[in-house]
Amino acid sequence: MQTIEIALRPKAVEDAAAIRQAVVRSGKIAKQEIGEIIVNRRSIDARGRQPVYRLRVDVYTPEDTIEAEAPVSASYRDVSDAPEVIIVGCGPAGMFCALEMLEIGLKPIILERGKDVQQRRRDLRAIQQFGRVDPDSNYCFGEGGAGTYSDGKLYTRSLKRGNYLKSLQVLVEHGAQPEILIDAHPHIGSNKLPKVVANLRETIIRYGGEIRFGHRVVDLGQEKGGGITSLLVEHEGNRTELRAAAYVFATGHSARDIYELLRSKAIRLEAKPFALGVRIEHPQPLIDEIQYRQREREENLPASSYKLVTQVKDRGVFSFCMCPGGLVVPAATAPGELVVNGMSLSRRDSPYANSGTVVAVELEDLKPYAEHGVFAGLAFQREVEKTMFQSGDGSQAAPAQKLTDFVAGKVSSELNDTSYIPGLHAAPMHDLLPTGIYQRLRQGVQDFGRKMSGYYTDDANVIGTESRTSSPVRIPRDRQTYMHAEVPGLFPCGEGAGYAGGILSAAMDGANVARAVKNYVNF
Numbered sequence: 111m112q113t114i115e116i117a118l119r120p121k122a123v124e125d126a127a128a129i130r131q132a133v134v135r136s137g138k139i140a141k142q143e144i145g146e147i148i149v150n151r152r153s154i155d156a157r158g159r160q161p162v163y164r165l166r167v168d169v170y171t172p173e174d175t176i177e178a179e180a181p182v183s184a185s186y187r188d189v190s191d192a193p194e195v196i197i198v199g200c201g202p203a204g205m206f207c208a209l210e211m212l213e214i215g216l217k218p219i220i221l222e223r224g225k226d227v228q229q230r231r232r233d234l235r236a237i238q239q240f241g242r243v244d245p246d247s248n249y250c251f252g253e254g255g256a257g258t259y260s261d262g263k264l265y266t267r268s269l270k271r272g273n274y275l276k277s278l279q280v281l282v283e284h285g286a287q288p289e290i291l292i293d294a295h296p297h298i299g300s301n302k303l304p305k306v307v308a309n310l311r312e313t314i315i316r317y318g319g320e321i322r323f324g325h326r327v328v329d330l331g332q333e334k335g336g337g338i339t340s341l342l343v344e345h346e347g348n349r350t351e352l353r354a355a356a357y358v359f360a361t362g363h364s365a366r367d368i369y370e371l372l373r374s375k376a377i378r379l380e381a382k383p384f385a386l387g388v389r390i391e392h393p394q395p396l397i398d399e400i401q402y403r404q405r406e407r408e409e410n411l412p413a414s415s416y417k418l419v420t421q422v423k424d425r426g427v428f429s430f431c432m433c434p435g436g437l438v439v440p441a442a443t444a445p446g447e448l449v450v451n452g453m454s455l456s457r458r459d460s461p462y463a464n465s466g467t468v469v470a471v472e473l474e475d476l477k478p479y480a481e482h483g484v485f486a487g488l489a490f491q492r493e494v495e496k497t498m499f500q501s502g503d504g505s506q507a508a509p510a511q512k513l514t515d516f517v518a519g520k521v522s523s524e525l526n527d528t529s530y531i532p533g534l535h536a537a538p539m540h541d542l543l544p545t546g547i548y549q550r551l552r553q554g555v556q557d558f559g560r561k562m563s564g565y566y567t568d569d570a571n572v573i574g575t576e577s578r579t580s581s582p583v584r585i586p587r588d589r590q591t592y593m594h595a596e597v598p599g600l601f602p603c604g605e606g607a608g609y610a611g612g613i614l615s616a617a618m619d620g621a622n623v624a625r626a627v628k629n630y631v632n633f
């Protein structure tokens with residue numbers, strides 16, 4: 111088998127005969143030596159005049175036999191009678207922690223405050239249409255966590271943290287499109303993710319694990335040495351005490367009540383840097399024109415994306431979670447706050463392109479909030495989210511400004527069309543944002559306009575606020591044991607604990623934590 115690279119026009123990318131011809135044309139392998147061809151990597155190269163796909167292909171000889179790899183699920187076993195471990199949170203971290211337990215022989219019991227994917231959909235509609243935010247069921251809370259109704263981008267910079275390909279393989283085995291295994295920028299989409307998540311749930315249950323929806327952890331019991339002895343769980347107004355061999359906390363970056371609970375127990379937490387800013391929405395054809403030099407994309411070219419970064423006054427300003435052909439969504443987790451984020455469907459075919467555009471917030475920036483101690487970042491986030499909410503009429507309509515008016519510091523007389531269903535209202539974002547954030551964003555978007563001609567335009571809206579980029583608090587853990595150093599039995603996990611930033615890194619962290627729990631339980 112030889113691996114070579116070929117380039118193809120987009121319309122030919124899925125055409126097996128065209129791929130074979132390109133391999134022959136490359137002249138790298140004699141025609142009679144070419145048997146089966148398998149694409150193992152695919153990316154778009156839009157640097158030249160005409161965008162092309164670059165494919166890395168494995169070319170087998172006609173004599174080779176290709177053995178299919180065993181599915182990951184072949185190594186799951188029945189864990190009904192295995193030691194029980196409670197996982198709090200059914201996001202990617204919690205679910206992949208549970209799946210790993212099926213391999214290593216622990217029984218996962220997931221407690222999730224929200225609802226299953228189907229019922230959750232109704233609550234999302236209530237936020238979109240009536241501005242009603244259920245603090246237990248929203249874009250962040252519920253089955254699949256913040257990853258279910260998202261863009262479903264699956265790339266991560268933290269490849270070293272775990273088995274990236276295995277996580278993708280698990281998703282494919284549960285219904286995700288197989289292309290995610292070869293695409294340089296894999297993505298699933300919100301129309302497919304709920305089914306994948308429901309299939310993951312079925313696997314966990316089939317092998318003896320449990321998932322209890324509508325179960326919110328409200329308190330914990332500790333022994334004298336600090337170790338966790340039990341959790342107090344609220345379900346339909348009743349409280350029950352649950353015990354297990356270990357407790358994984360995979361509650362995500364928006365579970366502020368969990369941080370409060372841990373602090374009330376004097377469990378050590380740490381403040382950590384994060385980022386905050388706005389979401390900027392452009393027309394997708396404009397971005398396509400800039401990136402592909404095509405206002406009407408040719409067949410097989412996906413909605414184009416961008417990644418922008420600059421430095422302003424010692425702080426990074428960068429685009430974050432770009433959603434080509436996507437929608438801006440209301441991601442608040444409690445009434446009285448306004449938070450936006452982005453999602454997309456698998457086809458990424460909305461006429462809009464949006465991305466978070468944020469400024470790095472370092473601990474030294476939080477001095478005015480010092481009275482909140484380790485929660486200084488949380489207090490800052492909260493204040494901005496409240497200010498954004500209070501600028502409106504009490505609904506989830508978001509404050510916004512045209513990009514050029516944002517830089518000029520003037521309220522827009524009219525706004526561009528938007529994908530944001532609750533609607534936008536013209537507001538002085540230059541006054542609503544903290545000064546240090548506004549000034550850096552103001553300079554940052556002008557820098558972006560110089561790097562990407564056409565980006566800086568009055569056809570774009572700036573929407574407030576993108577505040578939940580990552581957790582402002584870390585639940586510290588030991589590097590070797592993955593356990594909180596002072597609280598035996600407590601395993602902080604995923605994004606809420608400060609050890610992941612995205613679906614895939616949370617999933618990989620979940621799997622790592624499962625193995626660490628196994629060591630602890632066996633000891």
Ligand SMILES: Cc1cc2nc3c(=O)[nH]c(=O)nc-3n(C[C@H](O)[C@H](O)[C@H](O)COP(=O)(O)OP(=O)(O)OC[C@H]3O[C@@H](n4cnc5c(N)ncnc54)[C@H](O)[C@@H]3O)c2cc1C
Nearest residue numbers: 199201203223255256260261262263327362604605612613
């Ligand atoms: C709209 C949106 C779009 C996104 N798009 C992408 C994307 O395209 N790609 C990407 O990589 N990332 C994306 N993200 C981020 C990604 O979803 C998160 O990084 C990821 O879900 C973190 O996983 P997690 O398991 O650590 O936490 P979460 O997914 O936040 O899950 C935590 C779970 O814990 C539950 N929980 C909290 N408190 C309690 C409690 N007291 N008791 C019981 N359960 C509790 C919550 O209900 C929640 O379900 C997006 C996020 C949002 C909101």
